Amino acid sequence: MTKRFHMSRRTFLKVAAGGAVVVLGGGYLFRDQFLNDGNPSSTATDVIRGQRLPIPDLLTGTEIDGKQVYDLTMQQGSMVYVPGKQTATFAYNGNILGPTLLMHKGDEVVINVTNQLGEPTTTHWHGIHLPAIMDGGPHQIIDDGSTWQAQYTIMNEEATFWYHPHLEGMTAEHVYAGLAGLLIVKDPQSELALPDQYGSDDIPLIVQDKIIDADGSFNYPGTNFGVKGDQFLVNGAVTPVFDAPAQLVRFRLLNGSNARFYNFGFSDDRQFHQIGTDGGLLERPVPMTRLRLSNGERAEILVDFSGQQGSQVRLMSFSSELDGINPVYNSNALDNSTFDLMTIDVVSATANPTTDLPASLATISRIEEDQVSRTRSFELEMGFSGPMTINGVSMDMDRIDQTVKVDDTEIWEVVNSSDMPHPFHVHDIQFLVLTRDGSPPADNEAGWKDTVLVMPRETVRIITRFSDYTDPDHPYMFHCHILEHEDAGMMGQFVVVA
Ligand SMILES: [Cu+2]
Structure with missing residues (x-):
């Protein structure tokens, strides 16, 4: 038997009703439960870590009458994060998160979104330029048991977007339960030589945090200041291991967390290059050792593993270095620390690796x-x-x-x-x-x-x-x-x- 993900709408006042009042220097009133550790910790002590990084399925769509047609079903799922325990989840098509939708600039796309969750929600196409009625915001409710058809033409630049529920008052819980997926737009006109072998040297990384209880369940404490977990999931697996080919690798990073920011970097402080922002490529690669991403933001980075076969490095969040970001409330110990997100084992290179970092990437038409x-x-x-x-x-x-x-x-x-x-x-x-x-x-x-x-x-x-x-x-x-x-x-x- 799978325990259903427990959904209940929580209000600010309900959460705020308990706890003693603390007055801080800024003149703001705080309840003590929000100071240092606004959220509970996981009670599971034996969470399964170090599994292979799952790569979400790539959905390329089916061409029907000149349109690319995609089918998504929102459904209840089940994962195992604690040995012998079932974790109830929500997901698109599978048990956690959703497939990566591959779309091309200029395509007319049709996405059939079927809701089998047992409750209403929506599906929003984050970052996509489209008619408002196709946006999947709080007004485009998909009732349980029904299918909503979104249809639009891809006018966006080549970049990494994502889709997730957007139901009024319920977005946080629905995303936390596992509903989120990537949407990659490619430009057929692009002649850039960037790593583009999905799952091989072009790797999606959906980074999220959860609180996992001893019974395996995702604990959603529902504080309105933001829910932060202490277990870090990449593509739905807790601190997984990725076998990176010894070459230039592209990571498509999404901060898919409800409330936590990340300050990405590597355990050896290696330099990497950011090549893309939320909605397009940068004009040229930007060298960096730290990358801050807040909720909903994406970044594409290139990391060079050439000649490093047999070595290991970790993708981390150097959260303690986030100046001025760590709030005085809804912070927890992890906000002021440095923690692992993923282990990278460097393995042999693929047959035809991308070797050179392009000097220039795109022309951005600045708006005057x-x-x-x-x-x-x-x-x-x-x-x-x-x-x-x-x-x-x-x-x-x-x-x-x-x-x-x-x-x-x-x-x-x-x-x-x-x-x-x-x-x-x-x-x-x-x-x-x-x-x-x-x-x-x-x-x-x-x-x-x-x-x-x-x-x-x-x-x-x-x-x-x-x-x-x-x-x-x-x-x-x-x-x-x-x-x-x-x-x-x-x-x-x-x-x-x-
Ligand atoms: Cu806010």
Whole structure:
């Protein structure tokens, strides 16, 4: 018998009802349960680690009437993380996460999403430019037992996107239960020589954290400040082992965690190169030894294992080095430490490895500020006992917060008025980061993005153009991608009109 993943909607007030009040210097009120260890620890002591890195199946679609057709089924599954125990999960097509959808720029795609979970949810295509009604946000509910058909043309650049549930108030729990998958867009016109053998030298890495109880279950404590686990899963396996060929390898990193940020690096502090951001390739590879990714962000990196056959290195998170990121609340011991995510054993190279790091990758058409027709401000706020808000209001499904004219270029100024960092995500579009507190972004953030981390008390200005699709009746979302913040109301809606 498989225990079903336990779903219950938790409210901020319910969580906040207990615990003693602690007053900190910032004038904020905190309950002691949120100070150092806002979340419980795993009670399982014998979690199975070190399995081979699972590679999600690649779905290339079936061509029907000139369209690429994909089938996804959201279903209850079962995994084994503790010997002899079944872990109840939610997943697309299998038992954990979902297949990687391979799509090509210019393709017309049809995705049939069937819900067999036993409860309603949605499936959102994170980062994809599409009509609002196909977005899979909170309004495109897929009832249990029904199938929703999403159809759109891939206009995005070559990059790594992802899909996940987006049901109002339930996104965090549904993703935590295992619902998430990658969507890779390739450009058939691209002549770049990058590692592209999926599962061999082109490796998806979906990084998540969970609390795993002794009975094997995923423990979802539901604090609204964000749920952080102490077991680290890559592609659904706890701190797995990957056999890397002794050559240039591309990793497609997704921070698929509900609330934890990662500061990726390797145990030998080796240099690697970031080549892609959320929505496209960078202009040129950016050398680095640390890569910070907040929730929902992706990065493509190249790591050179040439000549290293027989050696071992670990992919880690150097979280303790994240300056100003570790909040005074909802932090736990791991936020201030360094921990392993995956062991890499270097094995023999493949037959025809990619050998050279390209000098240049893409041309990014910068949007000039003199094209801007409007600047909007978004103030992110959260108090201890107050709601999570943007511009003073929490998410309301019946309220349109912003109306944008199609083909307009706009600057969105995101002001974080809280003491916790928030990854700000905008549906439908890709944007460029103009400034962080007045300074230009780091080289590795100077590409197309759909999610940007806004530090406590920081202002980030982004620029974008809203094109192609208008619909006065169906909104897109903008929100914090800490999933518990989103569910607690740090989200708003915009429509694009003619
Ligand atoms: Cu947030």
